[in-house]
Structures are given as structure tokens and as C-alpha cells.
Amino acid sequence: MPFPISNAALARALEARGYDEPTPVQLAVLQPEAADRDLLVSAQTGSGKTVAYGLALASTVMGESERLPATVQPLVLVIAPTRELALQVHAELTWLYEPAGGRIVSCVGGMNIRVEQRELQRGCHMVVGTPGRLQDHLQRGYLKLNECEAVVLDEADEMLDLGFKDELEFILKAAPETRRTLLFSATIAREIAALARNYQQNALRIDTVARNQPHADIEYRAIRLVGHELENGLVNLLRMHEARALVFCATRDTVRHLHASLLARGFNAVALSGELSQNERNAALSALRDGRAQVCIATDVAARGLDLPELDLVIHAELPTNKATMLHRSGRTGRAGRKGLSLLLVPASKRRRAELLLGSASITATWEDPPTPEQIRARDQERLLADEQLSLPPGGDELALAQELLARQSPEAIAAALIRLYRARLPEPASVTILPPEAPRRAAPREPTAPYRGEAGTGIWFRAPIGRQDNADPKWLIPLICRQGGVTKQDIGAIRIFDSETKFEIAPETAERFASAIAAQTGAEVALEPSSPPGAGFTRPPRPTGPQAPRKPYGGVDKPPRPFGGKPTEQQRRRVNKAKRAG
Template sequence: SDDDYVPYIPVKKRKKQRLEAIKTLATNKSNYMTSKLQKNDNHDGQNDSDTDIATYQMLGPKSHISLLDQHSQLKLEAQARKETAREKQLKEEEKILESVAEKTALMGVAELAKGIQYGDSIKTSWKVPKYVLAMPPSRHQRVRDRLRILTEGEDIPPPLKTFQEMKFPKVMIQALKKRGILKPTPIQIQGLPAVLSGRDIIGIAFTGSGKTLVFVLPLVMFCLEQEINLPFIRNEGPYGLIICPSRELAKQTNDIIEYFFNQLASHGQPELRCCLCIGGFPIKDQLETIKRGVHVVVATPGRLMDMLDKKMISLSICRYLCLDEADRMIDMGFEEDVRTIFSYFKGQRQTLLFSATMPKKIQNFARSALVRPVTVNVGRAGAANLDVKQEVEYVKQEEKMPHILNSLQKTLPPVLVFAEKKQDVDAIHEYLLLRGIDAVSIHGGKDQEERSVSVQQFISGKKDVLVATDVASKGLDFPNVQHIINYDMPDDIENYVHRIGRTGRCGKTGVATTFVNKTCEESILLDLKHLLIEAKQVVPEFLATMETETEQYLNIGGEVGCSYCGGLGHRITDCPKLEAIQNKQAQNIGRKDYLASGAADW
């Protein structure tokens, strides 16, 4: 209306009016102080309270406080508001984490139905050396602090710094030396005594730190002990079960176990058998090994569940279970598969979970399946390997393919190239072959024989470049790879950590080059930025300038970054992975309701 109309005042005029107001205020204050001094000099005894109140109202409530004191007061008030905002943020995060937490424990159906709970760990014949037990606990803690080993749990076994202290026989120590392993790594120093003692364990360490030996060496010794005490008969076994997320990782683990089994057999020890149960290989050959009596089964979830369902394999005497890359095994969509496998066990088992990336949400969920668990953490869960030099380059989408040729010049072969999509892998492979580069490729669409041949040719040095999807990113050991090229940034920062972990293994150094552009989501780039900062790597300018309002809350309440996915560039309140999963669940619910109503109408 016309009554509410406010005429426009130009900026210059507004500034002039503000200056005049300040000038008037300063003049009034000066006149007030002068008049007050004069009154004090006169000592006329008159009451000036009414005049003081009027002047106080005219000059403002803080006219008697210096600007420095006012600034200090404002800082204190801002700090109080900030603390209140942090408390509000933490309470909101606790509610979200509680809402997404699994209400059902990670146990078998029968155990949940009958309420079976185990109070004591599995008993083993292995004992810590007496002279180590006689040392004070402060010595053990000093060893952990020096090696940056973080532990959680009760009655944690002491760390042992040599394989001799762990009481491994000479044949095992010689077998390790043949592989160039002379002393244990930090995760092995604390992890091996815990596993040998029969304790359930959550093992977290950066890629290439030797986690595989932490669950392989004790299993080999337990199987040897079982075979010596009471030999396995036909159709008996396995005693130990190792589940891996990919076929390549399962095959690699099986090869390591068979190496130690063969070393023991060559020195007069009983024959031990290991069976590899993965898709892509004839199930007939796997059944023949199982019928002879098998000590260890290494499997992927799909083939294992199929064989258990068809009663081709029994877990009635299995007492040792390891989930390698456990965060992938029990991530969203895999809980029911793991519970189904757990339901085939007939008694208590020793459960081991290992990974380089394991967010707090997964750790809390995993503990529900463990008995008196010990958590061994070398570095932050999800941290990048510090032996890898990370380089991030901005490359336009159409320039990526020729830019790979430039990146290949950084180091000598072999080189690993990762891409998200199968069609990108095939396109890169074809492009490199046309440029005269010896390259092979693997992804989930290829048959297992072709995948195995490609990996073997790459490891043996017959091929210079391996192009792959994330099937080759988790757990695979490529000891001579000096360079990793990420053709595109993965959708999950955990996959990025696993990818670059294929180089810089076992104390060696490596280079990881990642191509990014405007097609990458801002959330994953922020995670990458803070991962580079944590690893003290060079942060490119286009990443350094990226900021969000939530960055001030990235490190509050003792928890770094997101407690759901482990990303450093956001909190759980802004987690894109959680949002995507919730959206997917909502869509599935809607679709099911729609189909149900449609079926009823039909």
C-alpha cells in the first residue's frame, strides 16, 4: 500500500547519514563528559541522577565501556553460541547414527532365536612367553605408542616383536624369509598374539601393511595341530573359513595358504588341504577336494552360500572364521548374507574382521558378532598409505584418454589404471593397445579364466598395464606396481583409499595420479581434499579453494569426519552415501507398495 511505501535512499546518502549520526553521538558524549567534570568542580551538591539517566539513554547502554572490553565481551558471547551449535550438531548426529544402526546383532538365526551368547573366548594351546608376561604393562604400552598401535578391549595380549617370540616353528620362519619377510609389521606385532590366543579381533591398518598374514599364519598352525592330534577323514572339514569380497582376492589368499601348507609338507609335516570356492571355476573340482577332507576353505559369499544351501559343504566343525575386507562384507546389503552363513555354524567360532577402511558405524555393528573382541588399529581407519605420493590433476572429460599416455611417462611399468565403468575399462584397454602399449584388462563382465590369465600376466611382468574396475582394488597384492592412475574419481572415498593402496606396499613408495573435473560431486572432492591434507600431500589450488559451511564442524566431539562412511570432508548430517541409501530404500518401499496394490487389483 501507499502507507507502507519506503522511498529509496542512495548508498552515498545512507553512508552520509550514518556518519552524521556517529558524529552527533561522539559530540554528545564529549559534551556530557565536559559538563560532568564542570559539575564535579563546582561541588554544588545538586542531584544529577535524572540528567545522567537521560544522557545514558541518549548515548546508549554501552557508552561507558571501552571498545576493547566490548570486543572481548562479543568474543565470549560468540564462543558460547559456537559451543551451543556444536552441542546441537553432536546431538543431531547421535540421533542419525542411532537411527541407521542395526537393531539386530550380527549373529546366526538360531543363536538369535535361542538367545545364545558366548562369554569366553576360544581356548588355544598357545601361550605368551613367560619372560614377556613378567614385563610390566608400561613396557607393552611403550611398544604400542612407539609403533602407533591403538588397542581397545580387555586383557589384551602383549605385543611381540619377533616371529621367534610368537613360537612359530623354524620351517614357518624359513618360509617367511623366502618371501623376504624378516620381522613382523606393527599390525602383526599386536594382531598375531591376539589371534594365537584365540581372541576375536577387529584389525584395521593401511593397505600393504601385512594384514593377510595376521589371519593366515595362526590358521596354518591351528590346522597343523588339529591334523596331528586327530587326522581329518573324508568329507570332514573345514576347520577354518575365509570369506573374501572378490574372486581375485580369494585366489590370492588361497595361494598364500597353499604356499605355507606345501612348505610344511616338504619338511615332513602332515599334508594339509585348502579349497578355493569361487564362481567361474567348475564346482566338480572343488567338491573333490572337500570329499578328501579339507582344513581351510577360501570363498566368495555367492559360491559359498550356494554350496551351503545344497549341502555340498558343512561348517559343523568350523571354529575359525575370517572376513577379509570386512567393511564391504557387512556393509548395506550384505548383513543378511553374513547372517545366513553364520547360521550354518554349529558352535562357537573365533571371528576375525580385517580391513583398511572401517567406519565407526561398521565397527559398532561388527562387535555384536564378536566375543570379548580386541580392536587393533594402526593409524586412523580409512587413512591413506603415507608411502604413496598422491597427485590430483584437473582433466576435462574429453581429454582424459590422451592424458593417460602422459601419465604413463611418470614411472616405469607396471602401471595400474582404474575406472568406474566396465565400458570405460574396455575403451581404455583398446586405446592403449592401438598406441602400442602391452595392456590387459579385467572387470566383472569377463569370464574367470580370462581374468585370472590377465592378472597373472600383469604380475609376472609380461604385460605393462592392467586396466580394471574396483574388482582389483581391494586386497590384491601387486608388489612391483609403482604407479596407480585413477581415470575417474570413485563415488566412495573408501574405494579411493583401496585403489591407491595397490602401490607403496611393504615399505616401498609409489605414485597415485587421479583425474578429476566438474563431473565429480562436490562431496567426494571435499573428502579427497581433507584426505590429502591429513596425508600431508600437495593440495591443488582448485581443491584448496573449495569450502563449505560445515567444515567448521569436521572435527568435533572426538570423531573425525563422517561416522557413517568415514569421509573427512563432511559429517554424518551431510553424508551423500547415507542419503543415497535412504533414497533407495524409500524408492523400494514405494515400488513394493505399488506392485502389491497392482497385484491385488489384477
């Protein structure tokens, strides 16, 4: 279906860019009922909404003319949450309105404000910027909105998440009340609806997708991993897919660690976090877009507004905090009709959390094991045999060189050398533990009085070669057992700490999986192994029998400690007096 537009200049721009038919959001904003009205639009990331509101603005600023009118002050103001998104919007609107003589200016943080000031003074038709920088220009008098006919809020939900509410209200109050207001957001939350009520008039609500539904072009997979092998699992997934990937982490420290580790392993990787300068961010994104880098490791905030049309893979190295974050992360792939893949790395101890997260987002994920080195090498062989370079005829001096090589070496030796050269450029796969299939979950949670918890003899016993002399303590033993065995705290029963070893119980239904996990490990923090139950060497002290002297409160101290050097409380005095009378 062709674009339902009558403006010849915009039609030429779309044709030059290869736009044959509109996306759902583009078609919706071009319907007759949406013409010259305020719009409240809910659209997924990557749905073509920039071109959508670019086309929707044409009737307001151009009418039936093919050329934009001469003006000094901007006719349109577009507000975006991040520098990257603002610059992408600037680029999209530039090519769309170029045949109409449009002049588009960007105003974003991190750029030279003096250059932006000169651009604004020269006059323009549209301004695209971030909230903070736009407010700065308004306060300095560089930007005037007296002739502004339309304001667009792109990804309004992210702007509110980033704390730009005050800046948005300042900018919207500076624009004429007769303007059009177009508000685009991935989700229409309560705050977005309130913003629309305050600054829109008779807005048309457009939902191009079912609410709270995941992106149909994205496939979700959950990867089961042992807790301490998350990095190895990430390495093998990157090697297996060999796709342009965006890896999400929760903190800057994790971004730095993974970036350094992947570089050391031979990956072409870049990092994005809030501590980078704008030039460093631009260099990283440029490397990713032109193919010099295949992997980008980023935090949620640093990746907001990124537009990487050819991104095929998103990996959640650390689980998202909520469903909105997961959908925003995953929405970086599967854009403009392309298929995308979203992988969640799930340690065994966090499986339940991952299941709740997927359920809250109405996502059905396939649970898989991480690729093994053998599977990766088999995939490498398939890629080598399918490489198009093998089917191309020799050109230039290649034929003469090939004949000289054949005269010196056998075809088998040359082929073997080719294989070695091909493998030398590939990062080495990592060793991973394949967890046994998880046993079915109980229909109801375990009761506090269940016989297994707290009673020795009902579980399967294992041992660790550390004890009291090594300062063994359940506070750090339990997390260690969970990491190495791929179990949760609820699967651990009694713990018995001796002088030189510690014995602990694992629930019968998870013991086999636990045993397989620890047996497959090499170089573990502590060597865990199966064990017999504690024998005669472990005896509990007998309970005292007969009349006993009353215990003194506060560890045998007659008077309670005075809080902060003050007087004892009335309750403390009563307890002391009661203890004295009993004695």
C-alpha cells in the same frame, strides 16, 4: 625384530619365504592378549594381514604340535569378497601351512563346482571361498562346519559393500557358536561394528594405523588438465613413468574405450570389468603379473581384492565418488613396504570437487601439470643412456656381428639406428595444454547480486563462430566453453547469441588463463577467440511503456489444459475466473 612364534613348522615357512620381521598387524595379532580370542582388526590394504591371521590361527588349530591334526571336515573357514582375493589367500595359506601338512581348498564362483565338491569330500584343514559359493556348498551339503574352530572374514567392509550381508549371516549361523571369529577390515564402519557385536564374543579391537588416515607409503599428485584432454594426459603420464600401472574408471564403457585407445597407441594394456569371464580375468592378471602387460584399466568393482605386489602406480582417470573409494583404489600400490604413487586426473571444471575429496581424506596432494612431449623425450633419453644393456660386454657371436657392422657403417650411423629402434617401440606422446596457474580463490562465495554475474561490460569478451543459424544454445555452449577453456560455469558471464556468432563474457580473474588455454589448442571442437564487446549490432527490444492489456494465463489460452484429460483443479479454476474478471 623376529616373529614371536614358537611353532617350528611355521617358522620354517616364514624363513623360506624371506620373512625376517613382522609388520605391525602381524606383530599385534601375535601378542599374548590376542591368543585364542576373537579379533576385530583394522589394517590397511597390503599390510600383510593374510599372513597375520594365518599365524594367529595356529594356536587354535595346532596347539604346540608341528603338524595339523587329521580331519575330514575343515577346522578353519576364510571368507573373502572376490575370487581374486580368495585365490590369493589360498596361495598364501598353502605355503604357510605346507610344512605342517596343511591341506587348503578354495571354493569360489566361476570355478567348476564339481571339482570343489570332490576336494571337500577328500577332506581338508582349511577352506577359503567367496560368500555365494560357500553358501551354495553349505546348502548342497558338500561343506560341513561341525568341526570348524575358527572363521575369518577378510575385507569385511568390501563384502558388505558388495551386498553379501545375507550370505555372511547364513554362513556364520552354520558354524559352531564356540568358534573363534576373526574380522579384518580396512575401516570399521557402523555395519562392521554391528556384525562384530552379533557374531563375536569379547573381541579384542586392534587398530594398526590411525583411523581415517591415508597410507603413509603412497604419494598423491593431482594433475591439472583441460577437460577434453584427459586421454592425452593419461597417455603422457604412462609414458613418463613407464611403471606397472592400474588405471581406474567409473564405468565399463570408459574401460572399453581407454583399453582400445591405449592398444591402438602401442601400449601393452589389459582391461578388467564385470563383463569378463573368469578365464579372461585370469589371463589379464597373469599378463600383468608376468610383465607382458604394463597397464591395467579397471572399474572399482572389478579391481576389488586385487593383489599386485609390484604395482608402482595408480591413476584415477575419473575422480572417485568418495574418500573410501579413493583410499581403496590407491591402496593397490604402496604395499609391503614399497613406495607407491597415486595420480588424480583433474579437469579444470572439477578442481573444487577434487579439493573437497582430498580434504575429506586428509590427503595433501601436489598439484602438477601433465608431462609435455618434450619432457617425455628428455626422460626417454635418460633411460636409454642408463640402460644396463649398454654396459654389458658382448657375448657369443655379438662381437663378430658388431665388428661386421662397424666395417660397413660408421659408429655414428650405428648409434643413430639404435636410437631409432629404441624409439620405435615407444608409444608417441600426446599434445597437452598447460594451464596457467590458477588465481587465488575468493575468501567468500560470489553473491547472487555481484555486479559481474548478469551484467555485460564487467568481464572479458570472447566469441565462437556459431550462432542462431547453427542452433546455438547455452545448454551445450556452456559445457563446451568450460571444457575448452578450463573454467567453471561460475566463470562465465553474459552470453549474446547472434545469427552467425556468439559472444560471451569470462570473469576478469580467469580470462588470462582462459585465453591461454584456447590459444594453445589445435583441432578444437569450436574455435574460440578473444572478441570486442557486443556493439551497436546488438540492441535489446525496448520495454513497453504506458498502460498494457492484462496478459491471459496459459500462453493466451482462456482455459487451462486439463491434466491427463481430467477436470481442472480448483486452483486453476480460480485463476481463470480471476483473469476473466480482470479482462
